[in-house]
Amino acid sequence: MEFKISKELISQLEQLIAAKRDSELNVLLEDMHHADIAEILDELDFNEATYIFKVLDSEKTAEILLELEDDLRENILSRLSPKEIAEELDELETNDAADIIAELSKDKKDEVISELQDVEHAKDIVDLLRYSEDTAGGIMHKELVKVNENWSVLTCVKEMRIQAENISRVHSIYVVDDENRLKGRLSLKDLLTTSTRAQISDIYISKLNSVKVDTEDVEVARIMQKYDLEAIPVVDELGRLVGRITIDDIVDVIKDEAEKDYQLAAGITQDVEANDSVLELTKARLPWLLMGMVIELFASQVLDANQAISDQFRTLMIFVPLLSATAGNIGVQASAIVVQGLANGSVKEFNRHYFSKELTVSMISGTIISLFLLCYHYVLYGQFLVGFAISISMIAVILFAATLGTLVPLLLHRNKIDPAIATGPFITTSNDVFGIFLYFVIARLILGV
Template identity: 85%
Template structure:
């Protein structure tokens, strides 16, 4: 059953903190999952959260630290000494510990690293800090089980027992050569059913999917999703095994990427959350709104220059909102499918077949919509020539919007710009202006005003 925070629980915790009843606090919280405790701490103020954090033992608080909201974790870390932070990091896997240290100031980093008791653990953390956070090197952990291809099964089992003490979950057994280069992986079934004198080189599986330390995190996520992997080994430029990435890290990448794409599609220029300050939220939203305003001003000039057409053919103006909305919807639909394809790997670059398919779909949709408008306008206003101009315009504008929606994400992707930008205000506002220009250009050609 899912844990739910109650008002009574919060009040009880606040009372225990006020009374400094540490023993009862431990009794109340020790049986809860670390993610649930993190949720509770997010409901308390900083002082109360820090108090509870210091009451619980580091084996539990280390996991809690990873689950906290960024601002709360930052405040708690500020209130902990370098030694206290080091005690937390000693309980964490290297990748998680490196993520925590990366949030500290340079001087605090050095202090914390010097306080780490396990020197090998400290060395691995420092090594991970060299990599950019959005690369495979920045995601990977050093905890893994590896065996040498020249060992016998008996030696392998002994070595694995020693290595497994520092690994919380053994997803795979990796095989390396004397230089540490990744050669393959070892099946646990083969290990258990083979003679203890057999060499690993005779039984290991040579086919293994790996990624380079410099691979982008989203590319790692795509590969793991494609091959349904729970973990993937990471190699350096020389093919040496340097770490592994597990599925829990990739879930975080997928979630962060989805959040970012959703915000870009909504016209939000940076990563924000509901509990961010008014200034941060404004800074994230305002740029696209200002850009949209400028583009719409251009559209207003187009409308002003066609005042004569409105006086002579009044129904032209009635269909401008419909034209803008339809063009915007078509453009967003087309770009959303391309962005999705780029994200999951089904689309990698411009494809003539896909482009022709998108244009065909838009042509069919545009024709149906235009025929409906022609019939509607003819019945309602009996201005058949104007109705024809509107119908032709809607087809052309829909084709333009589909073309823009398909090609812009591909162009952005090719130039290393997040194509999710194309699914939001950029497509909508651009289609507004060019749609209106095309609308009145075709109307002028058909009606001759």
């Protein structure tokens, strides 16, 4: 059953904190999942949250730390000494510990690292800090199980028992040579059913997907999704095994990428959340609003230049909002499908067959919409020629919007710019300007003005 915070629980916790009844707090929270406790701390006053954090043992608070909202985690870490932070990090896997250390100031970072009790753990964390956070090296774990190809099965089992003590979950057993170069993986079934005197080199599986330390995290996610992997090994430039990436890390990557794309599609230029400051939210949202306003000013100039024909054929102006909205919707639909294709790998570059299919869909949609408009205009206003001009213009604008919506994401992707930008204000505002211009050009040609 999913955990839900109640007012009664929050009230009970506040009373225990006020009375400093630490043992009762421990009993109350003992059997709760660390993610649920993190959710509770986010609901409490900062001082109360910090109090609970210090009451619980570091084995539990280390996991809680990872689940907290960024602001609360930053505030709690600011209240802890370097030694206390190091105690938390000693309980975490290397990549999680490295993520938390990366949030600290340089001076505090050095102090925390110096306080870490496990020297090997500290070395692994420092190694991970060298990599960019959006690469395979930046999200990998150092904890893994590896065996040498020259070992016997008996030696392999003994070594695996030692290595597995520091690992929460064993996804794969990796095989390396004497230089630590990745050779393949070992099947647990083969390990259990083979003679203890057999050599690992005779039973390991050489076919194995891997990624390099500088591979982008989104590319790692694509590979793992394509081959349905729970974990994937990471190698350095020389092919040496340096870490592994597990599915839970990739879920975080996918979530972050989806949130970023969603915000870009909405015209937000940087990663923000609802609890960010007014200044941060304004800085993230204002640039696209200003750009959209400037582009729309051109649209207003197009309308002003066609004032005469609008006065002569009054219904032309009435249908401008409909035309803009329809063109914007078509453009966003076309670009959204392309962006989705680029994200999952089904679309890699311009494809003539796909482009012609998109235009065909738009032509069918445009024809149906235009016929409806023609009938609607004729029944309501009795002007067939003007209605015909509006209908033909609508088809042309829809085809233009589909073309723009299909090609712009591909162009942005080719130039290493996130194509998600093309699913938002860029497409709608661009379609407004060019669509309205095209609308009046076609109307003038048909009506002979």
